[in-house]
Amino acid sequence: MPTAVRPVRIVVAKVGLDGHDRGVKVVARALRDAGYEVIYTGLRQTPEMVVDAALQEDAQVIGLSIHSGAHMTLFPAVVEELKRRKATDIIVFGGGIIPDDDITALKKRGVEKIFTPGTPLQEIVDWLRNRFPESTTK
Amino acid sequence: MRALARAITLIERRDPSIRDLEDAVRDHTDAQVPDVTGFTSAPGTGKSTLVDAVVTLLRKRSQSVAVLATDPNSPFTGGAILGDRIRMQRHALDPKVFIRSMGARGHLGGLSLASREAIRLLGAFGFDQVILETVGVGQSELEVAAVADTTVVVLTPNLGDSVQMIKAGILEIADVFVVNKADIDGHGRVVAELRTMLNMAPKTSWKPPIIPTVATRQEGVQQLWEAILAHRSHLEKTGKAKELSERRLRDETAEVAAELARERTRRALREDPTLTERLLKDGTPYRTAEEILRTRTDN
Numbered sequence: 469m470p471t472a473v474r475p476v477r478i479v480v481a482k483v484g485l486d487g488h489d490r491g492v493k494v495v496a497r498a499l500r501d502a503g504y505e506v507i508y509t510g511l512r513q514t515p516e517m518v519v520d521a522a523l524q525e526d527a528q529v530i531g532l533s534i535h536s537g538a539h540m541t542l543f544p545a546v547v548e549e550l551k552r553r554k555a556t557d558i559i560v561f562g563g564g565i566i567p568d569d570d571i572t573a574l575k576k577r578g579v580e581k582i583f584t585p586g587t588p589l590q591e592i593v594d595w596l597r598n599r600f601p602e603s604t605t606k
Numbered sequence: 607m608r609a610l611a612r613a614i615t616l617i618e619r620r621d622p623s624i625r626d627l628e629d630a631v632r633d634h635t636d637a638q639v640p641d642v643t644g645f646t647s648a649p650g651t652g653k654s655t656l657v658d659a660v661v662t663l664l665r666k667r668s669q670s671v672a673v674l675a676t677d678p679n680s681p682f683t684g685g686a687i688l689g690d691r692i693r694m695q696r697h698a699l700d701p702k703v704f705i706r707s708m709g710a711r712g713h714l715g716g717l718s719l720a721s722r723e724a725i726r727l728l729g730a731f732g733f734d735q736v737i738l739e740t741v742g743v744g745q746s747e748l749e750v751a752a753v754a755d756t757t758v759v760v761l762t763p764n765l766g767d768s769v770q771m772i773k774a775g776i777l778e779i780a781d782v783f784v785v786n787k788a789d790i791d792g793h794g795r796v797v798a799e800l801r802t803m804l805n806m807a808p809k810t811s812w813k814p815p816i817i818p819t820v821a822t823r824q825e826g827v828q829q830l831w832e833a834i835l836a837h838r839s840h841l842e843k844t845g846k847a848k849e850l851s852e853r854r855l856r857d858e859t860a861e862v863a864a865e866l867a868r869e870r871t872r873r874a875l876r877e878d879p880t881l882t883e884r885l886l887k888d889g890t891p892y893r894t895a896e897e898i899l900r901t902r903t904d905n
Contacts, residue, residue, distance in 0.1 A: 510692035
Protein backbone atom coordinates (compact mmCIF):
# COMPACT_ATOMS: atom_id res chain seq x y z
CA MET A 469 0.00 0.00 0.00
CA PRO A 470 1.17 3.54 -0.54
CA THR A 471 3.08 4.55 2.53
CA ALA A 472 2.34 8.22 2.10
CA VAL A 473 3.69 10.30 4.92
CA ARG A 474 0.81 11.58 6.95
CA PRO A 475 0.27 15.28 6.38
CA VAL A 476 0.34 17.29 9.58
CA ARG A 477 -3.19 18.37 10.45
CA ILE A 478 -3.65 21.61 12.31
CA VAL A 479 -6.86 22.82 13.92
CA VAL A 480 -6.89 26.61 13.80
CA ALA A 481 -9.37 28.46 15.96
CA LYS A 482 -10.38 31.78 17.46
CA VAL A 483 -11.23 31.32 21.11
CA GLY A 484 -13.48 33.51 23.19
CA LEU A 485 -15.32 36.67 22.33
CA ASP A 486 -13.12 38.01 19.58
CA GLY A 487 -14.23 38.56 16.03
CA HIS A 488 -10.91 39.59 14.52
CA ASP A 489 -10.19 36.78 12.13
CA ARG A 490 -8.08 38.45 9.45
CA GLY A 491 -4.85 37.31 11.06
CA VAL A 492 -5.91 33.74 11.62
CA LYS A 493 -7.05 33.44 8.02
CA VAL A 494 -3.73 34.74 6.75
CA VAL A 495 -1.89 32.20 8.90
CA ALA A 496 -4.24 29.41 7.78
CA ARG A 497 -3.55 30.28 4.17
CA ALA A 498 0.21 30.32 4.72
CA LEU A 499 0.09 26.92 6.40
CA ARG A 500 -1.98 25.56 3.54
CA ASP A 501 0.60 26.86 1.07
CA ALA A 502 3.29 25.17 3.11
CA GLY A 503 1.49 21.86 2.57
CA TYR A 504 -0.34 21.43 5.86
CA GLU A 505 -3.96 20.38 6.22
CA VAL A 506 -5.61 23.20 8.08
CA ILE A 507 -8.97 22.71 9.70
CA TYR A 508 -10.45 26.13 10.38
CA THR A 509 -13.22 26.01 12.94
CA GLY A 510 -14.29 29.62 12.97
CA LEU A 511 -15.01 32.25 15.56
CA ARG A 512 -16.03 32.28 19.22
CA GLN A 513 -14.89 28.81 20.18
CA THR A 514 -14.76 27.51 23.71
CA PRO A 515 -11.69 25.50 24.78
CA GLU A 516 -13.90 22.37 24.90
CA MET A 517 -15.03 22.92 21.30
CA VAL A 518 -11.49 23.40 20.07
CA VAL A 519 -10.21 20.26 21.77
CA ASP A 520 -13.22 18.27 20.60
CA ALA A 521 -12.58 19.34 17.01
CA ALA A 522 -8.88 18.46 17.30
CA LEU A 523 -9.77 14.98 18.58
CA GLN A 524 -12.37 14.29 15.88
CA GLU A 525 -10.02 15.57 13.21
CA ASP A 526 -7.07 13.63 14.66
CA ALA A 527 -4.98 16.77 14.47
CA GLN A 528 -1.45 16.92 15.87
CA VAL A 529 -1.47 20.66 16.42
CA ILE A 530 -3.87 23.33 17.69
CA GLY A 531 -3.21 26.92 16.64
CA LEU A 532 -5.08 29.59 18.60
CA SER A 533 -5.52 33.22 17.71
CA ILE A 534 -6.64 35.90 20.09
CA HIS A 535 -6.74 39.69 20.14
CA SER A 536 -9.14 40.25 23.00
CA GLY A 537 -6.65 40.12 25.86
CA ALA A 538 -8.10 36.95 27.34
CA HIS A 539 -5.13 34.81 26.33
CA MET A 540 -4.01 34.18 29.92
CA THR A 541 -7.34 32.50 30.61
CA LEU A 542 -8.21 30.85 27.33
CA PHE A 543 -4.87 29.48 26.10
CA PRO A 544 -4.13 27.55 29.32
CA ALA A 545 -7.78 26.42 29.37
CA VAL A 546 -7.19 24.65 26.06
CA VAL A 547 -4.07 22.97 27.47
CA GLU A 548 -6.03 21.90 30.56
CA GLU A 549 -8.84 20.50 28.43
CA LEU A 550 -6.28 18.47 26.48
CA LYS A 551 -5.02 17.06 29.76
CA ARG A 552 -8.55 16.23 30.84
CA ARG A 553 -9.17 14.40 27.57
CA LYS A 554 -5.81 12.62 27.83
CA ALA A 555 -4.58 14.16 24.61
CA THR A 556 -1.43 15.95 25.70
CA ASP A 557 0.37 14.70 22.60
CA ILE A 558 -1.47 17.45 20.71
CA ILE A 559 0.67 20.57 20.84
CA VAL A 560 -0.69 24.09 21.22
CA PHE A 561 0.66 27.28 19.76
CA GLY A 562 -0.84 30.72 19.72
CA GLY A 563 -0.71 34.11 18.15
CA GLY A 564 -2.01 37.56 18.86
CA ILE A 565 -1.29 40.75 20.71
CA ILE A 566 0.46 39.20 23.69
CA PRO A 567 2.95 40.98 25.99
CA ASP A 568 6.39 39.41 26.52
CA ASP A 569 5.81 38.71 30.23
CA ASP A 570 2.66 36.80 29.36
CA ILE A 571 4.54 34.74 26.79
CA THR A 572 6.87 33.40 29.46
CA ALA A 573 3.93 32.57 31.71
CA LEU A 574 1.99 30.90 28.90
CA LYS A 575 4.96 28.72 27.98
CA LYS A 576 5.19 27.59 31.58
CA ARG A 577 1.57 26.59 31.40
CA GLY A 578 2.03 24.37 28.37
CA VAL A 579 1.60 26.61 25.34
CA GLU A 580 4.58 25.64 23.22
CA LYS A 581 5.03 28.74 21.14
CA ILE A 582 3.60 32.23 20.82
CA PHE A 583 3.87 34.38 17.72
CA THR A 584 3.30 38.10 18.06
CA PRO A 585 2.23 40.67 15.46
CA GLY A 586 4.80 41.23 12.75
CA THR A 587 6.09 37.67 12.76
CA PRO A 588 6.99 36.64 9.20
CA LEU A 589 4.74 33.78 8.09
CA GLN A 590 7.80 31.78 7.13
CA GLU A 591 8.86 31.78 10.78
CA ILE A 592 5.68 29.95 11.75
CA VAL A 593 6.15 27.46 8.92
CA ASP A 594 9.82 26.92 9.88
CA TRP A 595 8.84 26.30 13.48
CA LEU A 596 6.32 23.62 12.40
CA ARG A 597 8.83 22.03 10.02
CA ASN A 598 11.27 21.80 12.89
CA ARG A 599 8.66 20.43 15.20
CA PHE A 600 7.48 17.76 12.72
CA PRO A 601 10.54 16.89 10.68
CA GLU A 602 9.29 13.35 9.97
CA SER A 603 6.11 14.54 8.27
CA THR A 604 7.77 16.45 5.51
CA THR A 605 5.30 17.89 3.10
CA LYS A 606 6.04 17.65 -0.54
CA MET B 607 -13.99 8.87 19.91
CA ARG B 608 -10.26 9.24 19.56
CA ALA B 609 -10.00 5.61 18.49
CA LEU B 610 -12.45 6.32 15.68
CA ALA B 611 -10.58 9.47 14.65
CA ARG B 612 -7.27 7.60 14.64
CA ALA B 613 -8.69 4.75 12.61
CA ILE B 614 -9.95 7.18 9.99
CA THR B 615 -6.44 8.61 9.77
CA LEU B 616 -5.09 5.12 9.05
CA ILE B 617 -7.69 4.72 6.33
CA GLU B 618 -6.83 8.10 4.85
CA ARG B 619 -3.16 7.42 4.64
CA ARG B 620 -3.77 3.93 3.24
CA ASP B 621 -2.01 2.17 6.06
CA PRO B 622 -1.83 -1.64 5.69
CA SER B 623 -3.53 -2.01 9.07
CA ILE B 624 -6.81 -1.23 7.26
CA ARG B 625 -6.91 -5.01 6.83
CA ASP B 626 -7.14 -5.53 10.58
CA LEU B 627 -9.72 -2.78 10.90
CA GLU B 628 -11.80 -4.59 8.32
CA ASP B 629 -11.62 -7.83 10.32
CA ALA B 630 -12.51 -6.01 13.52
CA VAL B 631 -15.55 -4.44 11.86
CA ARG B 632 -16.64 -7.81 10.47
CA ASP B 633 -16.39 -9.45 13.89
CA HIS B 634 -18.18 -6.63 15.63
CA THR B 635 -21.67 -7.99 16.14
CA ASP B 636 -23.40 -4.68 16.71
CA ALA B 637 -22.06 -3.21 13.50
CA GLN B 638 -24.72 -1.78 11.25
CA VAL B 639 -24.66 -0.43 7.76
CA PRO B 640 -25.40 3.28 7.97
CA ASP B 641 -27.48 5.08 5.38
CA VAL B 642 -25.22 7.24 3.27
CA THR B 643 -26.32 10.54 1.77
CA GLY B 644 -23.98 12.58 -0.41
CA PHE B 645 -24.21 16.37 -0.81
CA THR B 646 -22.38 18.04 -3.63
CA SER B 647 -22.39 21.43 -5.34
CA ALA B 648 -20.28 24.25 -6.62
CA PRO B 649 -18.57 26.26 -3.86
CA GLY B 650 -20.73 28.79 -2.05
CA THR B 651 -24.19 27.28 -2.48
CA GLY B 652 -24.69 26.86 1.27
CA LYS B 653 -23.99 23.15 1.23
CA SER B 654 -22.35 23.01 4.65
CA THR B 655 -25.15 25.10 6.13
CA LEU B 656 -27.66 22.74 4.58
CA VAL B 657 -25.83 19.70 5.94
CA ASP B 658 -25.84 21.40 9.33
CA ALA B 659 -29.62 21.88 9.05
CA VAL B 660 -30.09 18.22 8.10
CA VAL B 661 -27.96 17.12 11.05
CA THR B 662 -30.18 19.23 13.32
CA LEU B 663 -33.28 17.52 11.93
CA LEU B 664 -31.76 14.07 12.35
CA ARG B 665 -30.73 14.81 15.93
CA LYS B 666 -34.34 15.79 16.67
CA ARG B 667 -35.28 12.35 15.38
CA SER B 668 -32.70 10.81 17.73
CA GLN B 669 -30.44 9.57 14.95
CA SER B 670 -26.68 9.69 15.33
CA VAL B 671 -24.88 11.32 12.43
CA ALA B 672 -21.36 11.32 11.07
CA VAL B 673 -20.34 13.93 8.53
CA LEU B 674 -17.36 13.31 6.26
CA ALA B 675 -16.60 16.63 4.62
CA THR B 676 -14.13 16.76 1.77
CA ASP B 677 -12.33 19.81 0.52
CA PRO B 678 -9.70 19.84 -2.20
CA ASN B 679 -5.99 19.69 -1.44
CA SER B 680 -3.69 21.89 -3.44
CA PRO B 681 -2.22 19.84 -6.26
CA PHE B 682 0.98 21.86 -5.84
CA THR B 683 1.72 21.78 -2.12
CA GLY B 684 -0.67 19.10 -0.86
CA GLY B 685 -1.96 21.59 1.67
CA ALA B 686 -5.62 22.26 2.30
CA ILE B 687 -7.96 24.50 4.20
CA LEU B 688 -10.81 22.42 5.50
CA GLY B 689 -13.52 24.80 6.59
CA ASP B 690 -16.75 22.83 6.71
CA ARG B 691 -16.81 22.66 10.49
CA ILE B 692 -17.41 26.42 10.68
CA ARG B 693 -21.04 25.96 9.64
CA MET B 694 -21.64 23.08 12.00
CA GLN B 695 -20.62 24.65 15.27
CA ARG B 696 -23.94 24.12 16.96
CA HIS B 697 -23.28 20.38 16.97
CA ALA B 698 -19.96 20.77 18.72
CA LEU B 699 -19.86 18.72 21.92
CA ASP B 700 -22.84 16.57 20.85
CA PRO B 701 -21.40 13.05 21.24
CA LYS B 702 -23.88 11.70 18.68
CA VAL B 703 -22.45 13.94 15.96
CA PHE B 704 -19.03 13.19 14.53
CA ILE B 705 -17.56 15.57 11.98
CA ARG B 706 -14.40 14.77 10.09
CA SER B 707 -12.81 16.88 7.38
CA MET B 708 -10.99 14.93 4.75
CA GLY B 709 -8.59 16.38 2.25
CA ALA B 710 -9.17 14.80 -1.15
CA ARG B 711 -5.36 14.47 -1.31
CA GLY B 712 -5.41 14.19 -5.05
CA HIS B 713 -5.43 10.40 -5.02
CA LEU B 714 -7.09 8.94 -8.04
CA GLY B 715 -10.20 7.28 -6.67
CA GLY B 716 -8.74 7.64 -3.20
CA LEU B 717 -11.65 9.58 -1.84
CA SER B 718 -14.25 6.94 -2.61
CA LEU B 719 -12.00 4.18 -1.34
CA ALA B 720 -11.26 5.98 1.91
CA SER B 721 -14.86 7.01 2.46
CA ARG B 722 -16.20 3.48 1.93
CA GLU B 723 -13.86 2.14 4.55
CA ALA B 724 -14.66 5.02 6.87
CA ILE B 725 -18.40 4.37 6.43
CA ARG B 726 -18.05 0.74 7.50
CA LEU B 727 -16.07 1.85 10.50
CA LEU B 728 -18.68 4.47 11.44
CA GLY B 729 -21.30 1.72 11.24
CA ALA B 730 -19.29 -0.33 13.72
CA PHE B 731 -19.20 2.69 15.99
CA GLY B 732 -23.00 2.76 15.86
CA PHE B 733 -23.70 5.72 13.61
CA ASP B 734 -27.12 5.59 11.96
CA GLN B 735 -26.52 8.13 9.24
CA VAL B 736 -23.44 9.17 7.30
CA ILE B 737 -23.38 12.37 5.29
CA LEU B 738 -20.66 12.88 2.69
CA GLU B 739 -20.10 16.43 1.67
CA THR B 740 -17.92 17.54 -1.19
CA VAL B 741 -17.30 20.49 -3.44
CA GLY B 742 -18.06 19.53 -6.99
CA VAL B 743 -15.01 20.69 -8.85
CA GLY B 744 -14.51 17.87 -11.29
CA GLN B 745 -14.01 14.43 -9.93
CA SER B 746 -14.93 14.28 -6.29
CA GLU B 747 -18.68 14.63 -6.87
CA LEU B 748 -18.61 11.52 -9.04
CA GLU B 749 -16.81 9.68 -6.30
CA VAL B 750 -19.47 10.77 -3.82
CA ALA B 751 -22.19 9.53 -6.14
CA ALA B 752 -20.41 6.19 -6.37
CA VAL B 753 -20.42 5.79 -2.60
CA ALA B 754 -23.70 7.39 -1.46
CA ASP B 755 -27.08 5.67 -1.49
CA THR B 756 -28.67 9.02 -2.30
CA THR B 757 -26.88 11.93 -3.93
CA VAL B 758 -28.19 15.43 -3.34
CA VAL B 759 -27.04 18.16 -5.73
CA VAL B 760 -27.35 21.68 -4.35
CA LEU B 761 -27.95 24.64 -6.66
CA THR B 762 -28.71 28.28 -5.96
CA PRO B 763 -30.30 31.16 -7.84
CA ASN B 764 -28.08 33.70 -9.57
CA LEU B 765 -25.22 31.30 -9.80
CA GLY B 766 -24.31 31.28 -13.46
CA ASP B 767 -22.52 28.04 -13.09
CA SER B 768 -25.57 26.16 -11.85
CA VAL B 769 -26.36 25.53 -15.48
CA GLN B 770 -22.71 24.83 -16.15
CA MET B 771 -22.81 22.12 -13.54
CA ILE B 772 -25.76 20.54 -15.23
CA LYS B 773 -23.98 20.63 -18.55
CA ALA B 774 -20.99 18.95 -17.02
CA GLY B 775 -23.05 15.89 -16.22
CA ILE B 776 -24.18 16.61 -12.70
CA LEU B 777 -27.72 15.97 -13.88
CA GLU B 778 -27.07 12.25 -14.08
CA ILE B 779 -25.71 11.82 -10.58
CA ALA B 780 -28.47 13.65 -8.70
CA ASP B 781 -31.18 11.65 -6.97
CA VAL B 782 -32.54 14.80 -5.33
CA PHE B 783 -32.03 18.42 -6.34
CA VAL B 784 -32.01 21.24 -3.83
CA VAL B 785 -32.40 24.86 -4.84
CA ASN B 786 -31.01 26.53 -1.74
CA LYS B 787 -31.26 30.24 -0.90
CA ALA B 788 -34.85 30.05 -2.14
CA ASP B 789 -35.53 33.42 -0.50
CA ILE B 790 -33.58 35.35 -3.10
CA ASP B 791 -34.73 36.44 -6.54
CA GLY B 792 -34.40 34.04 -9.39
CA HIS B 793 -35.01 30.80 -7.56
CA GLY B 794 -38.17 30.18 -9.56
CA ARG B 795 -36.19 30.37 -12.76
CA VAL B 796 -33.60 27.85 -11.57
CA VAL B 797 -36.37 25.45 -10.62
CA ALA B 798 -38.05 25.93 -14.00
CA GLU B 799 -34.81 25.42 -15.94
CA LEU B 800 -34.02 22.36 -13.94
CA ARG B 801 -37.49 20.92 -14.49
CA THR B 802 -37.18 21.47 -18.23
CA MET B 803 -33.86 19.67 -18.34
CA LEU B 804 -35.13 16.80 -16.24
CA ASN B 805 -38.09 16.41 -18.56
CA MET B 806 -35.70 16.08 -21.48
CA ALA B 807 -33.73 13.36 -19.73
CA PRO B 808 -34.47 9.73 -20.57
CA LYS B 809 -37.35 8.26 -18.57
CA THR B 810 -36.20 6.34 -15.53
CA SER B 811 -38.08 4.74 -12.66
CA TRP B 812 -36.92 7.50 -10.29
CA LYS B 813 -37.54 11.12 -11.18
CA PRO B 814 -35.34 13.40 -9.04
CA PRO B 815 -37.52 15.83 -7.08
CA ILE B 816 -36.56 19.50 -6.78
CA ILE B 817 -36.68 20.84 -3.22
CA PRO B 818 -36.42 24.57 -2.48
CA THR B 819 -34.71 25.32 0.84
CA VAL B 820 -33.48 28.20 2.95
CA ALA B 821 -30.87 26.36 4.95
CA THR B 822 -30.08 29.29 7.25
CA ARG B 823 -33.71 29.27 8.44
CA GLN B 824 -34.17 25.49 8.41
CA GLU B 825 -36.87 25.92 5.72
CA GLY B 826 -37.54 23.01 3.41
CA VAL B 827 -35.17 20.76 5.30
CA GLN B 828 -37.91 18.42 6.42
CA GLN B 829 -39.18 18.12 2.83
CA LEU B 830 -35.63 17.44 1.74
CA TRP B 831 -35.23 14.63 4.23
CA GLU B 832 -38.61 13.16 3.18
CA ALA B 833 -37.39 13.18 -0.42
CA ILE B 834 -34.19 11.41 0.59
CA LEU B 835 -36.20 8.79 2.49
CA ALA B 836 -38.50 8.37 -0.51
CA HIS B 837 -35.47 7.70 -2.69
CA ARG B 838 -34.18 5.15 -0.16
CA SER B 839 -37.46 3.27 -0.13
CA HIS B 840 -37.49 3.37 -3.94
CA LEU B 841 -34.05 1.72 -3.89
CA GLU B 842 -35.28 -0.91 -1.47
CA LYS B 843 -38.52 -1.64 -3.32
CA THR B 844 -36.93 -1.99 -6.73
CA GLY B 845 -34.15 -4.21 -5.42
CA LYS B 846 -31.63 -1.59 -6.46
CA ALA B 847 -30.30 -1.16 -2.95
CA LYS B 848 -29.03 -4.73 -2.87
CA GLU B 849 -27.73 -4.50 -6.43
CA LEU B 850 -25.86 -1.27 -5.62
CA SER B 851 -24.26 -2.55 -2.46
CA GLU B 852 -23.09 -5.72 -4.19
CA ARG B 853 -21.71 -3.80 -7.13
CA ARG B 854 -19.93 -1.42 -4.76
CA LEU B 855 -18.18 -4.23 -2.94
CA ARG B 856 -17.01 -5.68 -6.24
CA ASP B 857 -15.81 -2.28 -7.49
CA GLU B 858 -14.14 -1.55 -4.21
CA THR B 859 -12.27 -4.84 -4.27
CA ALA B 860 -11.02 -4.06 -7.77
CA GLU B 861 -9.90 -0.61 -6.62
CA VAL B 862 -8.05 -2.01 -3.64
CA ALA B 863 -6.43 -4.61 -5.91
CA ALA B 864 -5.27 -1.81 -8.20
CA GLU B 865 -3.90 0.07 -5.22
CA LEU B 866 -1.98 -2.98 -4.00
CA ALA B 867 -0.67 -3.75 -7.48
CA ARG B 868 0.49 -0.18 -7.93
CA GLU B 869 2.38 -0.30 -4.68
CA ARG B 870 3.90 -3.70 -5.43
CA THR B 871 5.06 -2.42 -8.81
CA ARG B 872 6.60 0.72 -7.36
CA ARG B 873 8.46 -1.33 -4.80
CA ALA B 874 9.74 -3.78 -7.39
CA LEU B 875 11.06 -0.95 -9.53
CA ARG B 876 12.64 0.65 -6.51
CA GLU B 877 14.29 -2.50 -5.24
CA ASP B 878 15.31 -4.21 -8.47
CA PRO B 879 17.83 -2.18 -10.48
CA THR B 880 18.13 -4.81 -13.24
CA LEU B 881 14.42 -4.71 -13.85
CA THR B 882 14.37 -0.92 -13.89
CA GLU B 883 17.37 -0.79 -16.17
CA ARG B 884 15.67 -3.09 -18.67
CA LEU B 885 12.49 -1.04 -18.51
CA LEU B 886 14.38 2.17 -19.20
CA LYS B 887 16.35 0.58 -22.04
CA ASP B 888 13.43 -1.15 -23.78
CA GLY B 889 10.69 1.33 -22.95
CA THR B 890 8.14 -1.43 -22.29
CA PRO B 891 5.92 -0.50 -19.32
CA TYR B 892 3.14 -2.97 -20.20
CA ARG B 893 5.45 -6.00 -20.35
CA THR B 894 7.31 -4.92 -17.23
CA ALA B 895 4.06 -4.45 -15.28
CA GLU B 896 2.82 -7.86 -16.35
CA GLU B 897 6.07 -9.45 -15.33
CA ILE B 898 6.03 -7.79 -11.93
CA LEU B 899 2.46 -8.84 -11.22
CA ARG B 900 3.17 -12.40 -12.37
CA THR B 901 6.39 -12.95 -10.51
CA ARG B 902 6.36 -10.79 -7.42
CA THR B 903 4.46 -11.32 -4.22
CA ASP B 904 4.08 -9.08 -1.24
CA ASN B 905 6.12 -9.76 1.91
